[in-house]
Amino acid sequence: MRQFLPLILALPLMVGGCISTAASIVKAPFQVAGKAVDWTTTSQEESDRNYGRKMRKAEAREGKERREWEKQCRRDPDDCRAYDGYVAGRG
Incomplete structure (x- = not known):
């Protein structure tokens, strides 16, 4: 032992x-x-970041289309109707 x-x-x-x-x-x-x-x-942080990027792009697109619409209305005010183009957040 x-x-x-x-x-x-x-x-x-x-x-x-x-x-x-x-x-x-x-x-x-x-x-x-x-x-x-x-x-x-995808984490919540990544999801939020991606959503923010998507919305900024959509808002930039809407801004560009609205500026073009306003420019067209200034050129031809008789043919100007209410804006019916792209609106960010609606799809």
Whole structure:
């Protein structure tokens, strides 16, 4: 029994690295799956940023069309009707 005592006391130190490695191997698929989900989904911040960009482009388009409409109305006021062009936010 005395011969095995040092071996028994040293066993947890020797096996600790193996347990750590085994735990890393077990966790790896879950970590990879988590990264894949992060890459494929859109966060709320990204969604807000994309929506803001889309609305700025739409507002710029509306502004350009309205300026062209106003210019046309100044040229020919008799043919000027209410603006019926693109309106940002409506689609």
